[in-house]
Each structure stands twice: as C-alpha cells, then as structure tokens.
Amino acid sequence: MWVLASDWGVRLRIDPSRAQLAAKLLLGERPSNAAVSDRCAGCTHLPIEQRQVCWAHLLRDFERIAGRTGLGGRVGRRLLGYGCLLFRWRAADKPSQNFEWLQKRIRAQLNVGNIYSTVQTCKMQGRVAYEFITEAVQSWCGQWRHPSLVPEHIHFHHTYA
Numbered sequence: 710m711w712v713l714a715s716d717w718g719v720r721l722r723i724d725p726s727r728a729q730l731a732a733k734l735l736l737g738e739r740p741s742n743a744a745v746s747d748r749c750a751g752c753t754h755l756p757i758e759q760r761q762v763c764w765a766h767l768l769r770d771f772e773r774i775a776g777r778t779g780l781g782g783r784v785g786r787r788l789l790g791y792g793c794l795l796f797r798w799r800a801a802d803k804p805s806q807n808f809e810w811l812q813k814r815i816r817a818q819l820n821v822g823n824i825y826s827t828v829q830t831c832k833m834q835g836r837v838a839y840e841f842i843t844e845a846v847q848s849w850c851g852q853w854r855h856p857s858l859v860p861e862h863i864h865f866h867h868t869y870a
Contacts, residue, residue, distance in 0.1 A: 711735045729754050768792045784818050791815050830858045 711722040713735050724731040732751035736744060745761045746752045752760055771792050774785025791814055798807055824842075831838035841856060848855045 727751050764792065764795065780821070784821055788815065788818050791818070827858065834858070834860070 713720040722735045727749040747766045771789040828838040844856045
C-alpha cells in the first residue's frame, strides 16, 4: 500500500511492488516534498534530504540496539526512551520548541557511531585513532583541509577511473 498524504488530501495506491517504479507512479519523478518510508528501495531515487524514515520503524531499530550489551545497548536504550517520549509529546500536542531539544538529544546519541567507525577504520589500517582524531580536530579548528580515512590508492582510483 502506497500513500500520498498532504494537508488537503490523500491518494492511495495498491501495488504489489516496493520498487522505484511504484514510488514514481505515486510520487512522480521529482516530488517536491519529503517522503516518509520504511527504507524501501522505491525511495532510493530521492535525494537524501527528501527521505525520512518512519518513526515506528526507527523505534524497532532502537529496540534491537537496546538489546545489545555494553555502550551500544545503553545508546539504544536512550534512543528508545527518546523515541517513546516523542510519541507521548505528539499525542499531547506539545509545541514544536519541545522537539528541538529532543532532536538534539537523538542526534547526539546517533553521532556515537561516527567515532566507532573512525576507531575501527584506523584499527583496520594500522593507524592510531587518537592521532587521527587529534589531527581532525586541529584541522577543523584551524579551518585546514581535514584528514581522510580513505587510502590514497582509493582516491587515485576514484579520481582517474
């Protein structure tokens, strides 16, 4: 079931496919608004700025993360708590100012993955993560070109291929 909804109307489309063609038939080639989905392949043609993941699906993701041990589980439990709070606030018609605080909290939890990615990539490359992160912070403060975790041969291949 595909649904196109706005403040002035709704259009439903029953299609056995979740592919791009089904999405384009409902949304058009280049829709002007955001699309909320469960990350189905049908919406991958949209620019990332126009895609939003359904909160119900995010809550399920947060539940899975919360079931992990260690820091990952703690982060997942916080995300799950924030997600449930979002639904309570929406049901209570809280003003939009409340959601800015919540958005910052969720974003802070999700950014933990960037550090893990950096540390694991440095480890795989035989680099010292602390040195890389220090260089990255210094380059950001000095507004210099930031260091890259992508090996030079990848840059070369990508640039000249």
